[in-house]
Amino acid sequence: MNTNIQSLLRKIPSVDTLLDSSVLKVLSKTYGPDFVTCHIREVLELLRQQIKTGAVTDISNRKTSVMVEAAIRKEAEPSLKNILNLTGTIIHTNLGRAPLPEQAVKAVAQAAAGTNNLEFNLKSGRRGDRDHHLEKLLCRLTGAEAATVVNNNAAALLLVLNTLALRKQVPVSRGELIEIGGSFRIPDIMQRAGCKLIEIGTTNRTHGKDYRAAITDKTAMLLKVHTSNYSIEGFTKSVSEAELSVLAGEFNIPTVVDLGSGTLVDLRKFGLPYEPTAQDAISQGMDLVTFSGDKLLGGPQAGIIIGSKELIQKIKRNPMKRALRVDKMTIAALSSVLQLYLNPAQLVKHIPVLRQLSRTQKEIHSQAKQLLSQCTAPDNAYDLAIEACESQIGSGALPSKSLPSYALTISPRGKKRRGSILKNLNHSLLDLRVPVIGRIHNDALWLDLRCLEDEQLLLTQLKPALKQ
Numbered sequence: 001m002n003t004n005i006q007s008l009l010r011k012i013p014s015v016d017t018l019l020d021s022s023v024l025k026v027l028s029k030t031y032g033p034d035f036v037t038c039h040i041r042e043v044l045e046l047l048r049q050q051i052k053t054g055a056v057t058d059i060s061n062r063k064t065s066v067m068v069e070a071a072i073r074k075e076a077e078p079s080l081k082n083i084l085n086l087t088g089t090i091i092h093t094n095l096g097r098a099p100l101p102e103q104a105v106k107a108v109a110q111a112a113a114g115t116n117n118l119e120f121n122l123k124s125g126r127r128g129d130r131d132h133h134l135e136k137l138l139c140r141l142t143g144a145e146a147a148t149v150v151n152n153n154a155a156a157l158l159l160v161l162n163t164l165a166l167r168k169q170v171p172v173s174r175g176e177l178i179e180i181g182g183s184f185r186i187p188d189i190m191q192r193a194g195c196k197l198i199e200i201g202t203t204n205r206t207h208g209k210d211y212r213a214a215i216t217d218k219t220a221m222l223l224k225v226h227t228s229n230y231s232i233e234g235f236t237k238s239v240s241e242a243e244l245s246v247l248a249g250e251f252n253i254p255t256v257v258d259l260g261s262g263t264l265v266d267l268r269k270f271g272l273p274y275e276p277t278a279q280d281a282i283s284q285g286m287d288l289v290t291f292s293g294d295k296l297l298g299g300p301q302a303g304i305i306i307g308s309k310e311l312i313q314k315i316k317r318n319p320m321k322r323a324l325r326v327d328k329m330t331i332a333a334l335s336s337v338l339q340l341y342l343n344p345a346q347l348v349k350h351i352p353v354l355r356q357l358s359r360t361q362k363e364i365h366s367q368a369k370q371l372l373s374q375c376t377a378p379d380n381a382y383d384l385a386i387e388a389c390e391s392q393i394g395s396g397a398l399p400s401k402s403l404p405s406y407a408l409t410i411s412p413r414g415k416k417r418r419g420s421i422l423k424n425l426n427h428s429l430l431d432l433r434v435p436v437i438g439r440i441h442n443d444a445l446w447l448d449l450r451c452l453e454d455e456q457l458l459l460t461q462l463k464p465a466l467k468q
């Protein structure tokens with residue numbers, strides 16, 4: 001072996017020497033000596049390799065301890081980080097969907113920090129029901145007789161199917177056999193729930209007579225699924241909730257609708273197309289309605305089931321309910337969000353999803369101008385501009401409706417290697433303390449400002465990144 005390499009290898013500090021360095025002593029106190037020692041060993045092994053390949057030509061105790069410190073800090077960082085969602089999709093499943101209202105955040109912290117009456121009746125001093133904390137509010141807001149809440153809407157549908165239709169048949173329109181993404185497909189979930197899917201109608205048209213023809217003595221219920229992430233346009237026909245309810249009544253079988261996103265407010269108030277509300281589905285005669293807590297409702301991840309008392313009772317008695325139930329933090333958050341719905345006039349102010357949904361293009365434009373004036377600098381490596389763009393609601397709500405918005409666009413100044421410069425910029429924004437997530441489009445990085453509520457946070461991070 002080359003004598004230079006040998007002398008470098010001899011200079012590698014020992015584990016004990018490093019453990020004794022001032023910086024690693026501090027880290028040992030925080031993370032424990034075992035964790036620090038593991039990292040020292042890994043860094044020393046890496047150094048040996050790099051010396052042998054010639055990648056490292058200089059070594060010191062100080063440098064080595066700094067390397068170990070960096071490795072420890074990187075691993076000790078939480079993996080789940082808050083990010084700035086500037087993708088233009090408001091409810092983004094990959095980005096944690098709905099941010100909670102302030103009130104709900106406080107409620108979660110409080111519930112998490114203490115013990116509470118989650119399943120304890122403070123009047124009788126006996127065991128209580130965790131649904132009790134939400135049921136009354138849900139019924140008041142939707143007009144339903146009863147309600148229960150589970151982990152998410154996928155769980156809600158699974159539980160409803162398994163409770164009402166185990167080893168029985170469920171007719172569903174071919175136009176509603178959806179895949180939501182993340183392998184949630186109606187036919188698969190029905191199979192796992194133990195029921196038999198009876199496909200009826202065609203992709204674009206399903207009639208009342210199709211349901212009628214499919215009903216046998218094995219039919220457990222009639223199911224409607226809101227086609228949330230796509231729309232069929234043109235020569236189409238589907239059977240309304242009201243019509244389905246009358247038909248099911250004739251045969252004395254229950255009706256169920258999976259609303260997907262589900263909302264408690266009429267989106268036409270915000271200038272958007274009509275999206276069926278949970279209370280409409282109840283008033284149109286649906287026996288059970290399921291929807292998500294963290295889509296348009298703007299709350300925590302949850303699956304809400306509302307409807308007839310008798311059916312909700314059956315659902316609560318299904319042993320699977322125990323496996324799909326929500327925890328105290330979800331209950332605290334959801335209860336706080338539902339409280340807000342009691343006062344519709346204040347909703348936009350308090351619920352981030354609705355606030356972002358209802359921002360006008362004009363408001364976003366003035367925010368963009370403000371930001372641009374503070375970001376533009378002669379030593380930037382990039383040109384900045386304001387461009388009109390289209391935001392989306394996301395998570396399957398109103399898929400064919402986009403919301404006019406504005407983006408701050410960032411494009412490389414030079415003409416060469418623009419693609420790779422943009423990619424690098426994108427990576428450096430993902431590497432920030434609070435990562436900034438935009439999208440590359442038309443030779444520029446687009447930051448849709450619709451969901452930006454903390455301009456200072458973006459500015460303090462973006463300014464240094466633009467100089468590189």
Ligand SMILES: *Cc1c(COP(=O)(O)O)cnc(C)c1O
Pocket residue numbers: 152153154155180184225226227228229258259260261291292293302303395396
């Ligand atoms: C989103 C969605 C689901 C799944 O809801 P999660 O809360 O994500 O589990 C189910 N059905 C429809 C129609 C949906 O849009």
